[in-house]
Amino acid sequence: MNGKKCPTADARPGMKLAASIIKESGQVILAEGTVLTDTFIEKLKLLNLEFVEIAENTAEEAPTPLASVETFDAVYDDTLQVIDNCFSTMRYFKEVPLMQMKELADTSIDLMADTTGVLSYLQIVRKQDDYTFRHSINVAIISGIVGKWVGMSGEELKDLIFAGLLHDIGKTQIPLEILNKPAKLTPEEMKIMKNHTIKGYKMLLGELGAHESILCGVLQHHEKIDGTGYPFGISGEQIHPFAKIIAVADIYDAMTSDRVYHIKRTPFEVIEEIKQETFGKLDPAICITFLRNILNYFMGAKVLLSDGEEAEIIYQRNHAYPTVCTRDGKFIDLEINRDISIVGFI
Ligand SMILES: [Fe+2]
Structure with a gap:
């Protein structure tokens, strides 16, 4: 990472370290990429470090728009209300309020995905209610974060966030007694549930603004790179990058949530599980990028x-x-x- 020397006395919260700070014993105190907080700066001063290497440009970056969990929670709750209404419209009127959802993806969800510490905030604002709505918002946000980590930007990133928001809209066509069943689904019920990918795709097909990449994200988000996924069992490069990113976001959010059939786990347990069990199922390049970045992400949490x-x-x-x-x-x-x-x- 390119950096410049900054006197420790001038270090400010929000600056990013361009080089790890390492003790004489070899112990890493703060890793490269860590975003400085007041506590970190205090610790650096206690260590009597004269200079730190700060990443270029980060000192002038705009402050985080949603700087506290309270402001984040307020935007999240408003978004949840709109998504709740959109999903009701789809379930009961069989209409997709696509423009309303697109606007939400481009404004508040884009803003949340851009918020420093959003993955910690998501852990705090989690509640047991409204799982499908929360999951859709969370997958959109997490897809946006992972998309940025793999180098996406601009319209492509916006489309990815939108695809993340839409990925499970096919579930609005699944009977509620199956969707909310507090027990393991029977093979027949599982078959109906798995059909949400095709149902979601068909709901969007021909809709203005539903580009091919968005359609692929919705249709293929349960495909696995070894061909063991659904609905078609396609593999490797046949799966669209949007679907591969949404798959990682989907698994991460599902595992860290309270669900009817399992208790949520901390991101640290989930990260380890993604590392150990899903290699071979998820795209390795996206997985490696996810794991490498998430390692730094929770520093300071x-x-x-x-x-x-x-x-x-x-x-x-x-x-x-x-x-x-x-x-x-x-x-x-x-x-x-x-x-x-x-x-x-x-
Ligand atoms: Fe799904």
Whole structure:
């Protein structure tokens, strides 16, 4: 990462480190790419570091538009209301309010996807209700983040976010007793459920603004690169990049949510699971990009530990077990102290 020397005294929250800060013992204190917070800057000053390497241009970047969980939550709730209405229109009137959804994707969802710390915010604003609506918004946001990580921008990125928002609209045509069944689906019910991909595709076919890439994202988001997915069992390069990104976002959000049939897991457990179990199913290049970036993403996040202490993530050598610093300045490597775990975000 290109960087310039910045006196530690001039370091400001929001600046990004262009080089890792490493102790003489070889221990990484803050990794390259970490976005500085007030706490990090305080720690750097305590270390008597004269300079830090700051990534070019980040110091002048616009401040995060949704700077607190409260403002984020307000925009998220408004978005949820609109999506709730859109899904009701689709279920009961068989009409797709595409322009309304497009506007939402281009404005509030784009804004949320661009918010520093959005993945932590999503953990905080999660509730058990309205799963389908929340999941659609979350997949749109997470797809936008992953899309940026793989180098997408402009109209392509906007289309990807829109496809993420639309990916499960076929579920509005699935009977509610199957969609909300609080138990494992029978093989027959599963067949009906899996049909949401084709139903969603057909709902969008011929609609103005539903480009081919958006249609592919909706139709193929359950395909697997080894050909074991549905609806067609296509593989590898036959699957559109939009569908591959939505698949990663879909799995990440589903695993970190409270569902009728499983209890949510922390992003750290999910990241490890994606790493271990879904290689071979998900696109490897997208998976590697996702895992590499998410490693830095939660640096500085405030978390609640299983022993009731509040802490901040300061280093992640292992995805599932980061090192944290408690409020009273105690460093805990969760990989070594396996009896303590992260139970939530604060
Ligand atoms: Fe789906």
